[in-house]
Amino acid sequence: MNTEKPSPPSARLDAAAIAELIRTGKRKELVFAILGVFCLAIAILTLTAAFLSLLLDGWSRIRPEFFVNFPSRRAAEAGILSAWVGSFMVLIVTMVAAVPLGVGAAIYLEEYGQKGGWIKDVIEINVTNLAGVPSIIYGLLALGLFVYYFKFGQSVLSAGLTLALLILPIVIVATREALRSVPVHIREAAYGVGATRWQMVSQHLVPYSAGGILTGIIIGLARAIGETAPVITIGALTFIAFLPPSPISTEPPFLNFDWLFSPFTVLPIQMFNWVSRPDSSFHASAAGAGLVLLAMCLAMNALAIYIRYQVRKKIKW
């Protein structure tokens, strides 16, 4: 203990040395900035080009008839009625299945799972890896499980559940992030006045993180609406000239669930079908459907950003 280390020489620099240091630092910064702008430009230009070509090819199709016509053998008359209605119905099933499952699982993992318990670890690893599984694998799983085992058939229900599985990890991860952003001192405030865990979760955690949770759900749904591979795998039809039965009926009980078991198609599959035709006038229809799909995705993402912005404005920790 007695052998004291000699103190190192002073680290003080003179003005010239400091200026030189700053200059080298700035130079490196500039190189990096230029490189960054270049990479960004490539990404943005490609995206813009793709969007413009879609717009150029498909804009002529964006007319009211396009939305109310069934697909047809004549390109000029072909519309996306069955496709967008199908997409919409599938999305509803996806939402109804994925939201409670995903939010529930996330709440369990964050708040109830024994910290450090092995069950939690196993689930955690699975959830994180689930997000990386190729979507066609989900299609195969769903084909066996929903279509054949549960005998839901090649239906709206099967497709919705498949996509729900697919976006479950997205919803879970986003919900966990949102729950985690509620600070510890707010949790302790609730527990401090005698709240039970469930009261803390339902009256504080979930309402305060609702913006983040909602954002996660919407981003998940935006992903689901564009998925093609798993929906083809479970057997969506590529040419459908009828609508699923209406969910609302005039006679009691007024609600009708036959639509769940109806054959269907969705927007990306309709596009795929049109693109693969030799007749190039169908390619314009495909571009038009692509525009609609893109607009829906962008609108959903914009909604997510808007909600997040509103919530941030209201709740600042």
Add this chain to the structure above:
Amino acid sequence: MVTSSQARAATPAVETQHYKAEVRNLNFYYGSFHSLKNISFKLEANKATALIGPSGCGKSTLLRCFNRLHDLYPGNRYEGSIVLLPDNVNILDRKVDPIEVRMRIGMVFQKPNPFPKSIFENVAYGLRVRGMNNKTELADRVEAALKGAALWEEVNHRLDDLAFNLSGGQQQRLCIARALATDPEILLFDEPTSALDPIATSSIEELIQDIKHKVTILIVTHNMQQAARVSDYTAYMYLGDLIEFGVTSELFVKPKDKRTEDYITGRFG
């Protein structure tokens, strides 16, 4: 004030009705880290007891034993007991539900931590947790609590405003109102003024004096002047040990232990 408490402390008789709680041989562990070492002392009813000591000595840890907040995190372990009087229950007993303890013992935290809800809902929350839903009863109690926390005059015209729009000092008084609304037997304060300016600080200190007649107070503070101003008893802690416990005026004037003396004369810590 001080003379009466001195007189009472001087009488050796352990008349239980004078005490609100007794800490007996309390040990606390964060996992394997032994954070509180064999602590024993008594809290006199309707008095303020201050916990002082250098950073990291275990003041907050001790305070948070009183409402079992440590139960929220895995790996924490209590030994010994904190007996609530006069009913003689050991609130550290595993059979005692921590929620019951927190319903009886309120807490005010270091950083004001109102919920992102309205002023009214913040104060009403503890009552709602207890199943109270009657509108007029809630309104009456919220008003009483806000008056008790000297905040009513400032907020009565905007009870529906978001609590986040209040100033820091107002937020802290709101948190005190939230704790007072449920009429706790003991109120715990963990450095309640360390995030506040001098004016807000003195209003909180006054408040603590004012509420003593209905609630027993245990307060952690870094500020020895504050301990001298607000408390009747003071406990000096160092590295997880309770070094000295006594009547505040005596402990500050003639400490018995050398370490206490060094700390309060500012020679370290």
